[in-house]
Amino acid sequence: MLDQADTTTSVVDLMQDIGVRARAAARQLALAPTATKNAALEAMADAILGAQPAILAANAADLEQANAAQMAPALIDRLTLDAGRIAAMAEGLRVVAALPDPVGARIDAWTRPNGIEIERVRTPLGVIGVIYESRPNVTADAGALCLKSGNAVILRGGSDSSRSSAAIHAALVAGLVKSGLPEDAIQIVPSTDRAAVGEMLKGLGGNLDVIVPRGGRSLVARVQDEARVPVFAHLEGLCHVYVDRAADLAMAVDLVVNSKMRRTGICGAAETLLVDRKVAATHLLPILEALRFAGCEIRATEEVRERYPTAEPASAADFDTEYLDAIISVALVDGVEGAIAHIEAHSSHHTEAIVTEDIRVADAFFAGIDSAILLHNASTQFADGGEFGMGAEIGIATGKMHARGPVGVEQLTSFNYRVRGSGQMRP
Amino acid sequence: MLDQADTTTSVVDLMQDIGVRARAAARQLALAPTATKNAALEAMADAILGAQPAILAANAADLEQANAAQMAPALIDRLTLDAGRIAAMAEGLRVVAALPDPVGARIDAWTRPNGIEIERVRTPLGVIGVIYESRPNVTADAGALCLKSGNAVILRGGSDSSRSSAAIHAALVAGLVKSGLPEDAIQIVPSTDRAAVGEMLKGLGGNLDVIVPRGGRSLVARVQDEARVPVFAHLEGLCHVYVDRAADLAMAVDLVVNSKMRRTGICGAAETLLVDRKVAATHLLPILEALRFAGCEIRATEEVRERYPTAEPASAADFDTEYLDAIISVALVDGVEGAIAHIEAHSSHHTEAIVTEDIRVADAFFAGIDSAILLHNASTQFADGGEFGMGAEIGIATGKMHARGPVGVEQLTSFNYRVRGSGQMRP
Known part of the structure; x- marks a missing residue:
């Protein structure tokens, strides 16, 4: 493993070499039969289960460092592996093995008059380059999806989880080798130098076709701003639920609460509730009470607060904020046209x-x-x-x-x- | 029309304004019914035929300037319009009107267990931004395809053809207006300042989603290198024909000559011929003689020249050159594996x-x-x-x-x- 003190030049050379090797592996993978790829995925799952002691030991070392650095509890949770999470990772590999092979599938076919x-x-x-942060399981998930789709992958995990990711990566490589696929099909960047990410964003001299960032807003924003290759990502999920005048009230209550509160930290969680002004008198109170009962903080326009004074006042910024928390912004709109206008102005198009x-x-x-x-009558x-x-x-890409x-x-x-x-x- | 002496600031403002208006028009176009779009395309075709005198007058002025500047004959030809070419442009609009509307088409559908x-x-x-050079008919072709697909388009033609393109654009706008679609659906940049292209490459503040360059290699290279938005293009078409040991000789002769000589200036024209070493003794001479008879210059490796001394010697660079002319490079390879290796090393992937x-x-x-x-037994x-x-x-995109x-x-x-x-x- 390279030390962070290594010079930038050596990181450039390292990354260029990784790119060249990935391209060579990609050529072989493009020709790999479905059965070989699936055998590799199954062997990878077995290897991960077999390497559980080594993976947990590596994770313990990462956690010790994270605790010493007083990392936030939510991040510690993402970093933490246990037997259940390792088993889930292995099972995830088998799920990908069971998927249809997309490579070689016929999308369309036709015959011309001649x-x-x-x-x-x-x-x-x-x-494919995958740049991620503290969750070490991305190593296995991303590695598996790229392999199944016939792509080589260059993984660049966060420094917080580097030991855990390296241990998982070793198990993936064992599975590749066992089934005769090139080791370089799944590479992990062995340097925690930030310059390595910069090299990936520049495209590794034409040897990187797309980058997928997995992590927080600042990582995604940096990748979207600086990448010279295509990026599959979403910066945020500022999702809206609109309750129309013709809504079934009981369904509306259920869907708003599920959309907001089932899990508040995922990108598909609702952040803003829009209610048709026509049914404010009947629908607003039951929906907002259900949200409050579920533990949600409500930030609303003055017009909403006149009917529901328990709500906090919403600022203009609230309607452009992805809370990822038990908070919702609420406004009234004039029917579906009003909802469309609000959403087109504020949505992140997720x-x-x-x-x-x-x-x-x-x-x-x-x-x-x-x-x-877009969803109709669903969470x-x-x-x-x-x-x-x-x-x-x-x-998820926007x-x-x-x-x-x-x-x-x-x-x-x-x-x-x-x-x-x-x-x-x-x- | 802005003068080229206008300041860069005014070009920036102009282009930003064009982008904002295009985005607003795109929102309306996305909702435009198929019948309205088709009516607009038919009205545009009528308007182009009706404006024939004005278009020819504008073209005459462009040609006068081009001749004064001693423009190359091939470029003069691309710039020149006549009644036939104007009729073909109008017919092209009707062809696009007759195509199925892609917007709203269902690509796939399925039901989940829940x-x-x-x-x-x-x-x-x-x-969509379209940046093109001397061919004024691109104005109509690109405008029609973008309209049919529900997109607003910003056209930036070459300064050589600016009067011709403006006259064609006026007819397109007449068709839009007649059918009630926004004028800004098809805009043409009224400045020949090169800074206007630079603004497009930067993406017009998020108001440009993709750029399509239509023109020579230097234009495409600049767009590919500098664009901060996705680009649909090909830098070159370095196309290969491989004649295998199991080829039908008569078919091989026909396909090689058609691939190379039908039109030498298009991106799908063959530039390199690879012949299986196994059939060099039987296939090389008839194919090369047919090419020579068709007027093609042959540049070949020493090994080929031993069998066919009439050929010129090929340099290494010949196998990386898109001639776009009646010239072909020729080499022998060891079967399909040799052909694949040569093509993957030299092809432009077109x-x-x-x-x-x-x-x-x-x-x-x-x-x-x-x-x-990829083609099997076809030109x-x-x-x-x-x-x-x-x-x-x-x-065509690569x-x-x-x-x-x-x-x-x-x-x-x-x-x-x-x-x-x-x-x-x-x-």
């Missing part, structure tokens, strides 16, 4: 939901809002690759290019055209 | 073809090469959106993100997820 047959077929993207029994109003909501995920907390049936996700919404194995592929003829010439 | 129904639906990308009667060899070629378009000159049945294309190969109306869309439930909460 007889040439055109197929559009999924191909790997190439080399996930928005409408509660209504009027299908035409739901259609207007779907047509008028340009977010990755925003379904914004998740697993809930979508993708098996697993490497993250960009409009290539991948949008949950990023699973299919979204980690490109495609090309394969044309078969019998000697056709172009006239 | 009963939520998930749809993946095409949505517009938003605002289009490659194999000629063989052995389907397993063709499959190996398809699996081993990562180019946008590389089919690398074209029209030939693929897309109706029209705005260009990147692996989002759009790859011909970029038609579908490739100018994004997608989102639309989830319909009946009150489902996430457990």
Whole structure:
């Protein structure tokens, strides 16, 4: 492992070498049969279970350092591994093994009048960089999804979890070797020097095709601002629930509480509640009381507070804030048009939901809002690759290019055209 | 029209304003019904035919300036409009009107065990920037494709063709107005200041979602190097034809000559011929003689020249050169593995073809090469959106993100997820 005191030059050389080796591995992986990739994933799962003592010892060393540095309890929790979390990691690898192989899948096919047959077929993207923070399980999750989609991956974990990630990575490499796949298919950056991240953002001389940041807002913002290669990410999930005049009140109460409170720290958690002014008199009080009963702090406009004085006053900034906590901002709007206008002005284009029994109003909501995920009469907390049936996700993207919404194995592929003829010439 | 002497500040302000207006128009266009967009395209075609005198007058002024500046004949030809080319432009608009509307099309749909129904639906990308050079017809082609796909477009044509493009643009705007669509749906940058391009490359403050450069290598290279937004483009089309030992000789002769010589100036024209060493004795002479007879200069390795001394010697650089002319580089390789190795080392990942009667060899070629378009027993000159049945294309992309190969109306869309439930909460 390189020391942080190493010179920047050596980090540049190290990262360039990692990129060259990843590209070479990617060429081999693109040709790897499905059975070989699945065997590797199963072998990786076995190796992780077999390496449990080593992984826990490495994690204990990371935790000792984190405690000495008085790391925040939430971060300590993310860093902590135990037998259950290690078993879940291994099980996650087997879930990815069981997914259909996207590589080589036919997306579309047609025949032209001149007889040439055109197929559009999924191909790997190439080399994926994953930059993450304290959660060591990302090492296994990201490694597995990239392998299944035929891509080489360069993992750059946080320095807090470097020993844990290295121990997990060793188990992944053991699985690769056992099934005859190149070791360089899953590489972990052995340097905690921040310059290594800078090199990845520059694209490793053309040997990095896309970067997926997994972590807090400041990491994602830095990657989005500085990366010279495409990025699959969301900066924040400022998700809205709109309760329409035609909403079923009992359903609205349930969906608002579930969207906000099931888990407050995930990107699909609701942050703002919009209620149709037409039903403020009937719907506002039951919904807000249910939220308060569930332990949610309510920050509302003056108009809402006139009906529900228990609420705190909301500032303008509240409607642009992703709390990731048991807090919700509340405002009244004039029907679905008012909801669309508010959401288009404040949303992070991640996930928005409408509660209504009027299908035409739901259609207007779907047509008028340009977010990755739109829901009608369902909780925003379904914004998740697993809930979508993708098996697993490497993250959720809010960009409009290539991948949008949950990023699973299919979204980690490109495609090309394969044309078969019998000697056709172009006239 | 702004003068080139205007200050940079005013160009910045101008471009920012164009971006803001494009974003506002994009919001309206995303909701525009198919019939309205098609009516606009038909009205634009009528307006172009009606404006023929004005367009020809503007073109005459551009040509006068170009001749005075002693512009190269090939560029003069691209710049020149006549009644036939104007009619073809109008017909192109009607072809785009007749294409299926990609916006709102369902890409996929499935139901989860909990009963939520998930749809993946095409949505517009938003605002597209098109930067082009001397061909004024790009104004109409690009404007039509962006409109059909529900996107606003900012057109920045070359200064050589600025009067012609402005006259065509006026006809497009007349069509928009007639059908009630926002004028700002298709804007043309009224400044020939190069700083305007720089502003587009910076992304117009988040109001430009993708850039499509249409022009020569230096324009594309600048856009690819400097753009801070995604780019759909190909730097060059260094296309290969590989003649395998199992090739039908007559077919190989025809396909090589068509791939190279049908039109030498397009990106799908072949630049390098690779022949299996196993059939050098039988196949090389007939193919090279046919090329020579068709007027093609042959630059070959020493090994090829021993069999065909008429060929010029090829330098190493020849195998990395996109001639766009009646010149071809020729080498022998050891079977399909040799062809794959050569192509992966030298290709621009645009289009490659194999000629063989052995389907397993063709499959190996398809699996081993990562180019946008791969052909078996068909001419590389089919690398074209029209030939693929897309109706029209705005260009061909060699990147692996989002759009790859011909970029038609579908490739100018994004997608989102639309989830319909009946009150489902996430457990």
